[in-house]
Amino acid sequence: MTGEQAEQAEAPDSTAVRVALWRAMHVQVDPPPHVLEDDIGRQLAAPDDDWRRRPDMDPHATSGFRAAIVARARYIEDLVAEQADRGVAQYVILGAGLDTFAQRRPEIASRLRVFEVDQPGPQAWKRHRLVELGYGVPDWLHLVPVDFEAGGSWLEQLAAVGFDPGRPALIVSTGVTMYLTKDATAATLRQIAGLAPGSMLAMTFMLPTELVVDADRPGLRASQEGARASGTPFISFYAPQEMLTLAREAGFTDVRHVSGAQLAGRYFADRADGLRPSSGEDLLVATT
Numbered sequence: 374m375t376g377e378q379a380e381q382a383e384a385p386d387s388t389a390v391r392v393a394l395w396r397a398m399h400v401q402v403d404p405p406p407h408v409l410e411d412d413i414g415r416q417l418a419a420p421d422d423d424w425r426r427r428p429d430m431d432p433h434a435t436s437g438f439r440a441a442i443v444a445r446a447r448y449i450e451d452l453v454a455e456q457a458d459r460g461v462a463q464y465v466i467l468g469a470g471l472d473t474f475a476q477r478r479p480e481i482a483s484r485l486r487v488f489e490v491d492q493p494g495p496q497a498w499k500r501h502r503l504v505e506l507g508y509g510v511p512d513w514l515h516l517v518p519v520d521f522e523a524g525g526s527w528l529e530q531l532a533a534v535g536f537d538p539g540r541p542a543l544i545v546s547t548g549v550t551m552y553l554t555k556d557a558t559a560a561t562l563r564q565i566a567g568l569a570p571g572s573m574l575a576m577t578f579m580l581p582t583e584l585v586v587d588a589d590r591p592g593l594r595a596s597q598e599g600a601r602a603s604g605t606p607f608i609s610f611y612a613p614q615e616m617l618t619l620a621r622e623a624g625f626t627d628v629r630h631v632s633g634a635q636l637a638g639r640y641f642a643d644r645a646d647g648l649r650p651s652s653g654e655d656l657l658v659a660t661t
Contacts, residue, residue, distance in 0.1 A: 382501055383494030387603055389470035390418045391429055392548065395439040396446065398425070402432045403648055408640045409443040409450070413473040417502045429599075437592060437651030444636040444650045445577060449545055450474060452575055452658075456543045457484050461571070463542035465490065465531065467561075468549040471499070475514045483513055488536055490527050493518035528564055541571035548654075551579040551600075551607040558609065559619055565661075566624035572661045574625070577654050581610040586652045593653045616657050625659035632656075 384390075393414025400410055415424075429435060453464055453474065462485055466472050469489035475482045491499070496518040503510055510516060515534045519525040532538065544565050550558050565574050585593050597607050611619075613630040620628040633652045641649050 382497035384498055385418070385470055385495040386605065388548070388600070388605065389495070390420070392442055393418050393471040393473075394420060394424060394427075394430060395435070395442045398430060398432065399439055399443045401425070403436075403439075404646055407443075408440075409447045411443075411446070411473055411477060413476050413508075414471040416506055417471050417473070417499065419502075436648060437589065438596075440637075440641060440648050441633060441650035441654060444633070444640050445547055445654070445656070447640055448631070448636055448656070449547065449575055450478065452545075452573075453478075453485075453543060454481055456573060457481055461541045461543055461573070462486060463536060463540060464488070465536070465542055465544045467527065467544065467546040469499075469516075470495070470548075475511075476503070476508050479511075483511070486513055486515065486535065488515045488517050488531055488534070490517045490519050490531070493520055538567075539569050541569050541573075544568070544572065544574045546574070546576045548577060550576060550611070551609055552605055553609060555609050555611075555619075559623060562620055562623035562625070562659075566620075566659075568661055570661050574620075574657070574659045576657045576659075578611045578616050578657060579607060579609070580653055580655060581612060584612060589651045589653055592651055596653075613655055616655075620657055620659045625661060627660040629658050630655060631658055 396409060396411040397415035400407055400412055424430060456464075464482075464485045465488045466474075467490050469491045472489060475487050475489075489496075496516050500510060500516050517527070517530050517534055519527045519530045521527075528538065536542070546561075562574070565572070582590055582593060600607050613632070617628045617630055632655050633650055637650050
């Protein structure tokens with residue numbers, strides 16, 4: 374990396390790093406079977422040696438968050454494999470952060486054109502780290518920098534690097550909608566609904582506090598306070614029916630709600646250690 378490139382690169386935000394470290398913690402502190410095995414995000418982030426002593430990594434206090442993060446990642450991964458088997462050949466990750474699907478599952482990813490969309494600074498940082506760690510950036514993986522704050526069009530940027538809007542695609546957005554206004558999310562839904570028939574969107578959204586299980590409300594409030602303190606407050610929450618209505622109004626023909634409880638039942642049933650995801654974040658899955 375040249376000096377100029379180093380100046381343009383900037384480390385990912387604390388939320389992206391925390392999510393990557395929680396995925397690594399699952400493998401390090403929870404007994405098998407592991408819902409997801411991902412230590413590559415930790416390698417990319419390269420935290421200090423005492424990272425496991427951080428308060429937000431406490432293995433007991435944050436177990437529900439850790440489980441929720443690996444549950445959604447595993448669900449998305451299963452969805453990608455399913456869509457690839459259907460013949461969908463384009464996979465777009467909006468707000469990719471420290472996503473490591475391409476590095477962990479090259480046997481699936483190499484059958485696709487994978488497009489990771491993120492802000493230019495963190496994207497340049499990630500490219501450098503992938504090369505530095507020996508993973509590289511294969512020709513089927515496209516790191517697409519988009520300056521959302523400057524009004525950059527992610528669809529135009531995708532098309533510029535080979536995305537074909539006339540062919541079906543899987544679009545995924547996890548851990549993003551709570552930071553965006555509802556108008557911004559509605560606009561994104563309209564753009565995706567205009568893609569080729571057979572395209573699919575999987576998007577997470579935060580539930581209002583009153584719809585969260587009582588036992589999980591203190592954790593949700595702590596997350597909100599932490600996000601506000603770090604300068605990236607949660608600003609949008611959705612009841613499931615509201616999100617389904619938004620998607621229908623945007624033009625999707627088939628919409629469904631996948632709850633955190635469904636993911637818990639799918640991936641955490643019968644665990645001897647009692648590990649279960651916290652509630653508070655659900656998924657919209659919508660098809661054009």
